[in-house]
Amino acid sequence: MVDGVVRPTSTSRNQCDRGRTRLSYRESMVEIVLVEDERDMVDLLSTHLSAEGYQIRSANSLTSAVSAVAQREPDLVLLDITLGNDDGRDVLR
DSSP, X not given: OBTTBOOOXXXXXXXOTTSOEEEOSXXXXXXXXXXXXXXXXXXXXXXXXHHTTOEEEEESSHHHHHHHHHHSOOSEEEEOSEETTEEGGGGGO
């Protein structure tokens, strides 16, 4: 963590007994599903998060959010609670 920002690491390394380096926990990118109905906000967040090394998938409705998560479980879901006429919190119930 630098300046309060947690950055993903794709290759955490640990030293084993014989001095060899081995990969630990996770080698793939952290995947985030971004649930947001405003295109400008999706573009802004996707640009910044991708630049930090996160893989972004977006959904613009509750139906597409549920589908995206069911298709492949992400590491994190960023959920807008005001999705047009829908309440984003409904997907949590």
